[in-house]
Amino acid sequence: MLIITRFKVTAADMAELESLRHLRVTLLFTYSGITDPRIEPIAKSRITVTSLRTACARKQRTGVVLYWRPIVPGWNDHAATMAHVLDTGRNADAIVFTGYYYKPENATYLRAQGVPLPYGELDCHRRKAMPADLDAAVVAAWRASGIATPLFRKTSCGVAYAHKVPDYNGHWGVREICDICPAAQQRRCADDHRQPTPADMDRVLAMFGYHSPYLIEDGHVWTHGLGEQRRYAIQHTLRYQIWELDQPHYLHAHGRAPHGHRLDPTQADHFSGLREHLITQARYTDD
Amino acid sequence: MTTTPRAAPPSDETVTGFDWSQWTVILLKPDCLARNLVRPVLAMAAQHVRITAERIVYPTAEQVFTHYADIVPLSAELGVDVAAELRRIYLGHPVAVALGHGPDAAIRLRAALGPTDPAKAGPLMPTSQQAALDPYMALVVGYRKSGLSLNHIIGCPLDCGYCVRHFWGNSEVKTRTCSAPMTRLLTCSPATTLSSRTPPRSSF
Numbered sequence: 001m002l003i004i005t006r007f008k009v010t011a012a013d014m015a016e017l018e019s020l021r022h023l024r025v026t027l028l029f030t031y032s033g034i035t036d037p038r039i040e041p042i043a044k045s046r047i048t049v050t051s052l053r054t055a056c057a058r059k060q061r062t063g064v065v066l067y068w069r070p071i072v073p074g075w076n077d078h079a080a081t082m083a084h085v086l087d088t089g090r091n092a093d094a095i096v097f098t099g100y101y102y103k104p105e106n107a108t109y110l111r112a113q114g115v116p117l118p119y120g121e122l123d124c125h126r127r128k129a130m131p132a133d134l135d136a137a138v139v140a141a142w143r144a145s146g147i148a149t150p151l152f153r154k155t156s157c158g159v160a161y162a163h164k165v166p167d168y169n170g171h172w173g174v175r176e177i178c179d180i181c182p183a184a185q186q187r188r189c190a191d192d193h194r195q196p197t198p199a200d201m202d203r204v205l206a207m208f209g210y211h212s213p214y215l216i217e218d219g220h221v222w223t224h225g226l227g228e229q230r231r232y233a234i235q236h237t238l239r240y241q242i243w244e245l246d247q248p249h250y251l252h253a254h255g256r257a258p259h260g261h262r263l264d265p266t267q268a269d270h271f272s273g274l275r276e277h278l279i280t281q282a283r284y285t286d287d
Numbered sequence: 288m289t290t291t292p293r294a295a296p297p298s299d300e301t302v303t304g305f306d307w308s309q310w311t312v313i314l315l316k317p318d319c320l321a322r323n324l325v326r327p328v329l330a331m332a333a334q335h336v337r338i339t340a341e342r343i344v345y346p347t348a349e350q351v352f353t354h355y356a357d358i359v360p361l362s363a364e365l366g367v368d369v370a371a372e373l374r375r376i377y378l379g380h381p382v383a384v385a386l387g388h389g390p391d392a393a394i395r396l397r398a399a400l401g402p403t404d405p406a407k408a409g410p411l412m413p414t415s416q417q418a419a420l421d422p423y424m425a426l427v428v429g430y431r432k433s434g435l436s437l438n439h440i441i442g443c444p445l446d447c448g449y450c451v452r453h454f455w456g457n458s459e460v461k462t463r464t465c466s467a468p469m470t471r472l473l474t475c476s477p478a479t480t481l482s483s484r485t486p487p488r489s490s491f
Contacts, residue, residue, distance in 0.1 A: 002433055039448030070449050105453035115448055155433045169432060229430035 004028045009051035014058040026063035026159045027055050033076045033085040038113045049088055056091035063162025066092045070100035072118045073134060082141035090147045094158035097138050099130030123259040131260020139180055153177045161185045166192035170240040173219025174254045196238050204237050213278040224278055245275045311393035317380035325383050335399045336387030343381050351377045412466045421455035425466055439466045
């Protein structure tokens with residue numbers, strides 16, 4: 001069970017959570033370090049930092065994660081800000097960082113507030129913006145910080161690490177994001193990682209009553225038309241990445257908006273070929 | 288599931304002289320027992336009717352299909368094989384049955400429970416407001432990449448520059464409301480925890 005909060009978590013709350021025996025609880029404290037009150041209205045409050053400290057001091061079986069998001073150029077990527085956030089997570093089990101959902105509606109709102117836009121008008125995308133250079137800056141700041149708290153790019157990686165279990169989303173199949181992961185956790189995920197067979201896929205699809213063409217590749221399975229919730233149900237069952245043909249992940253940009261990433265054009269060709277192949281297969285099967 | 292008390296059984300089949308509106312059979316389903324919820328659920332029921340008897344039984348297929356006679360023929364309409372689901376949920380698993388007594392027992396307990404069909408559970412947000420929601424906003428997300436979502440709780444007093452509600456024109460809603468009751472989230476199991484009915488003819 002994941003609880004995401006920025007609000008008050010007391011010693012009594014922690015005692016309650018710690019008394020649970022049949023739930024694995026993770027508390028994720030969203031804390032970005034943004035100080036501009038036009039963007040972060042609770043910037044002046046110490047509640048989140050105090051709550052995080054309280055949770056870290058009392059956690060035994062409860063996982064505690066500093067959820068460092070959104071990280072946005074110009075808002076909270078200054079070296080001093082990053083160092084402060086990292087230090088805030090010094091006693092957490094993990095720090096998970098991610099980017100910013102940037103949409104035209106945000107741009108309109110920010111303009112009205114007089115806030116300079118962090119990205120261009122054409123950089124809006126359905127996924128979060130986290131350019132490669134910003135990712136590199138975050139990782140460099142973490143390495144320089146001297147803290148022992150591991151840093152993760154994916155929520156489930158941080159949550160899984162906090163409970164010493166392999167990632168339930170099978171991100172080991174997206175190996176390039178694992179370069180910052182502790183070796184012990186890499187081993188857990190590697191040991192758990194098993195490419196599903198067609199029989200596995202057929203069994204799980206039948207179990208849920210879902211229908212999709214699929215193609216099993218190294219680290220992920222392509223599907224089509226299932227929708228997020230169904231894909232995730234399969235993904236959690238197999239602990240293997242289940243991808244949608246219409247929303248492909250590019251190498252080094254898994255789950256991220258394309259802005260700020262050099263995407264390999266040959267990958268796009270590969271995706272088009274896959275699409276053609278799977279949709280033809282689906283037509284053939286339907287007939 | 289129906290909540291309307293059925294007509295009193297004909298006198299040639301069972302006992303006579305009973306005011307059946309005073310009685311209700313409470314069934315605590317296998318998931319309720321598996322989660323060790325018998326006591327708290329019966330305690331809740333006892334606030335509305337007097338519990339006069341209770342026991343644990345392993346229901347037979349005949350009992351299950353009699354109890355659910357009204358939905359067994361509705362497989363096509365409900366989109367599931369009702370008979371197969373009932374077998375899966377009940378056969379070989381213990382249930383608790385209890386008798387509740389009091390004026391209009393079934394009607395009052397039924398009202399206290401609320402709809403057992405999640406699709407019919409009344410929304411907490413006025414329908415007119417729901418209709419105005421962006422379809423994505425109105426969608427109750429029951430399964431996420433990490434954890435469960437409470438995205439049916441809509442509205443926030445803060446004005447964060449990075450708020451995702453800007454996308455759906457919802458950032459002006461400052462008071463939290465629920466677009467759907469929690470029962471809408473519990474769609475993974477066709478079983479509900481508790482049902483209350485008037486005694487079927489084969490009452491124990």
